[in-house]
Amino acid sequence: MDEGVSPTLRQWQLAEALQGYRDRASMTLDQAAAKLREVGKRWSKSKIHRIETRSYAPKPSEVEQFAEVYGLSKQETEELVRMSHEAREKGWWQSSAMPKTFHTMAGLERDAKEIRQWEIALIPGLMQTSDYARAVIESIEPSTPPDVVDSLVAARTTRGRVITRKSPPKVHVILCEMALRCPVGGRKVMRGQLEKIIELTNERNILVQVAPIAGGVNPGLEGGFSILSLPQLSSDIGYADGVMGPVYLESQDDVRRCTMRFAALATLALSPKKSTELVRTILTEYQLSERGRGMTALDLSRATWRKSSRSGANSGGGQCVEVIALTSRPWRRSNRTGGANGSGGNCVEVVGLRGDRVAVRDNKNP
Known part of the structure; x- marks a missing residue:
């Protein structure tokens, strides 16, 4: 038996094993319930069904009764009893602020060998920064108290450690470009989020692809979903989340x-490779737009403008350019003036203004 496996996976394994042993014994649910009532009390078809569908984790004593009815060996019985003990333990997510509807998924992520995920509008929870997660939570549930938001963000951050821990699962994420361009939390938050995605692409176990918007319609437009491969389960598990809660596809x-x-x-x-390049491009766009927000316009509406000496022959041809002198500023020679030591070519001087603004002048005719 694997060490350190979550209670969630143990319950799934136990449920699958019990159903398999019932099938091996060629018993229907009704027949199994009748046999179990002979060795114990309070057995019914519905109770067995709830155990096999993981709605209820059986006690070790109840597992021993299953073993007796199904004719299991001592070794098989001991294995199931051990599973039962572990399935009834508590995972960290069960004492967190994480919604109960997501407890199962958190446990499965914890033990997955491989996680494949497609997302349209949001960055997957396992890859979110704390600032991005906070913005998502506050947008979806605006009435959530600040202390609860803090707890939810902490729980989501803890979840994210799964993909970068020692012996992590293999992760393959495909994002719609829209998820990268939707400014969740604003430009600063998105810069941090895209930087994290780029950082995660350097991990050997993580593969990120982007579906470009220019590609038009694709098979994933109906919504995001995940596929998890788990140890000792007979098949993969599909998962989709929405307004009505999580759905497990088995x-x-x-x-x-x-x-x-x-x-x-x-x-x-x-x-x-091209996906990472696109993420970097979008990150640069966020960076440039953020700088643009910090720039202020220079009000020169009352200034006196004059014709530039570079406006063309006799001012009658070429580019008609007007300039304004900023004589109170400390001008300096531009390193783009041309010629050795700045002695030839167009002599240009610049002066830095407040913020990101720069003024330029011709020093031959300032």
């Missing part, structure tokens, strides 16, 4: 549909 048809859709998205998306 049937072979549903999982196959998710897998094929993800494969199609991976084919349509940019390569990992």
Whole structure:
């Protein structure tokens, strides 16, 4: 048995094992319930169904009764009893502010061997910065008290450590370009978030692709979803979240549909290298737009303008340019004036103004 496995995965493994042993014993739910009532009390078809669908984690004593009815060996019984003990323990997420509806997913992420995820509008929770997570939480649930928001952000940050821990799962994320361009929390928050994505692409276990908006419609427009591969489970698990809560997709048809859709998205998306280049491009756009917000216009509406000496022959041709002198400023020679030591070519001087503004003049005719 693996060490350090979460209670969530243990319960899933236990439920799958019990259903498998019932099938091996060729018993229906009704037949199993009748046999169990012979060795214990309060057994019913619905109770067995809840155990097999993971709605209820059976006690070790109840697991021993299953073992007796299904005719299990001593070794098989001991294995199931151990699973039962571990399945009834508490994971860190169960004592956090994380919504109960997400506890199962947090436990599965904790033990996944591989995580594949497609997202349209938001950066996946496992990759979010604390500032981005806070902006998302406050936008979706504006009435959430500040202390609860703090706890939710802390829980999401803890979740994110799964993909960078020692022996992490293999992670393949495909993002719609829209998720990178939607300014969640503002430009500063998005800069930090995109920087983190770029940093994560350097991890050997993490692969990031971007589906460009210019590519038009794609198979993932119906919504985001995840596919998790877990140890000792017979098949992968699909997951989708929405307004009505989480949905787990376990049937072979549903999982196959998710897998094929993800494969199609991976084919349509940019390569990992080009995807990282696009993330860097968008990051630069955020950086430039943020600098632009800090610039202030210079009001020269009352200034006296004059014709520049560089406006063309006799001022009758070429570019008609007018200039204004800023004589109170400490002008200096530009390093772009041309010629050795700035002695030839167009003699240009510059002066720095407040913020990111710069004034330029011809020093031959200032």
